[in-house]
Amino acid sequence: MSTVKKVPIEKIRTGNFRVRTSFDEEKLQMLTDSIKRQGLLYPIVVKPLEDGTYELIAGERRLLAAKRAGLKEVPVIERKGVSKDYEIIEMGIENLQREDLSYYERGRWVAKMKGLGWTVSALAEETGIPRKTLENWLGFYEESERVKKVAIMATPEKLPLAGLLEVKRAPIPDEKKAELAVEVSKMPEPPSVTEIQRATRLIEQEPTLPAKEALEMARGITVLVPIPVDLMPKLKAQADEWGVSIQEAIIQILRDYLE
Amino acid sequence: MFINLIVVKMGRKVNVSAYIDLEDLERLEDLSRETGESISSIICRAVKEFLEKKMKPIEEAKA
Numbered sequence: 001m002s003t004v005k006k007v008p009i010e011k012i013r014t015g016n017f018r019v020r021t022s023f024d025e026e027k028l029q030m031l032t033d034s035i036k037r038q039g040l041l042y043p044i045v046v047k048p049l050e051d052g053t054y055e056l057i058a059g060e061r062r063l064l065a066a067k068r069a070g071l072k073e074v075p076v077i078e079r080k081g082v083s084k085d086y087e088i089i090e091m092g093i094e095n096l097q098r099e100d101l102s103y104y105e106r107g108r109w110v111a112k113m114k115g116l117g118w119t120v121s122a123l124a125e126e127t128g129i130p131r132k133t134l135e136n137w138l139g140f141y142e143e144s145e146r147v148k149k150v151a152i153m154a155t156p157e158k159l160p161l162a163g164l165l166e167v168k169r170a171p172i173p174d175e176k177k178a179e180l181a182v183e184v185s186k187m188p189e190p191p192s193v194t195e196i197q198r199a200t201r202l203i204e205q206e207p208t209l210p211a212k213e214a215l216e217m218a219r220g221i222t223v224l225v226p227i228p229v230d231l232m233p234k235l236k237a238q239a240d241e242w243g244v245s246i247q248e249a250i251i252q253i254l255r256d257y258l259e
Numbered sequence: 260m261f262i263n264l265i266v267v268k269m270g271r272k273v274n275v276s277a278y279i280d281l282e283d284l285e286r287l288e289d290l291s292r293e294t295g296e297s298i299s300s301i302i303c304r305a306v307k308e309f310l311e312k313k314m315k316p317i318e319e320a321k322a
Contacts, residue, residue, distance in 0.1 A: 216281075217280075223278075234313075
């Protein structure tokens with residue numbers, strides 16, 4: 001049963017397990033400013049304890065910002081009589097909806113649930129998150145320390161999951177993978193998966209190439225070129241003669257043309 | 260070169276996707292501004308001119 005009420009902020013404490021391990025300072029400041037202007041619009045979720053205090057289930061970021069904004073009381077939803085497992089599921093779901101939660105933190109949450117006896121399939125059914133996605137997150141958490149750094153830096157907001165998988169499986173040194181993840185996280189526009197593939201291949205060919213430079217070189221666009229049907233066999237013959245694909249032949253012709 | 264393969268038949272034309280590097284793209288954009296043609300039209304013209312030039316001596320020899 002859930003009820004909404006206001007409770008003193010100092011009575012709320014965080015539990016032992018936290019989904020988030022870090023907060024984006026800029027976003028936290030924006031939320032603090034918003035709370036100062038409009039108050040805390042969405043209640044945080046807590047569990048009442050026997051000693052009259054409350055344990056936080058979901059909304060750590062909001063709680064932290066509310067403290068910074070100087071609120072004495074905050075609106076809460078009380079969760080009574082829920083099991084520890086469901087508390088952690090709720091913590092996870094609240095945070096997983098945010099694009100800025102890193103893949104590492106996601107994987108850590110899945111690992112925690114597994115430790116509580118949940119299978120990935122059961123968790124997928126309970127949360128509605130595809131099993132493959134949960135397995136991928138868990139994979140990042142269980143990776144070697146160096147690759148783990150990549151997953152700590154990367155969030156869905158900055159790097160699509162498919163892009164992170166490209167980085168992970170690329171035949172480049174782990175330190176280059178971490179460097180690539182750092183550079184991607186700094187980019188104002190997240191690169192496409194194709195651009196990430198290009199960047200990793202450039203590094204594979206030239207291992208000393210800085211990741212930043214590789215990402216810049218990998219930037220480009222896909223253009224649809226309307227080729228008359230009667231020219232296609234000739235273009236195909238030309239591509240075969242050069243031993244390249246039709247698309248590569250087009251680029252080769254274009255470069256000669258632009259010279 | 261890293262290219263996605265998309266081939267779409269549109270009437271008498273086939274759309275072929277080509278991944279353009281930034282360096283080439285900048286030059287294409289300059290050319291597009293100068294000529295008023297779209298980037299894909301410029302690429303299409305370049306391909307057409309190249310193939311016609313290449314095929315001309317062969318066709319002349321046949322004639």
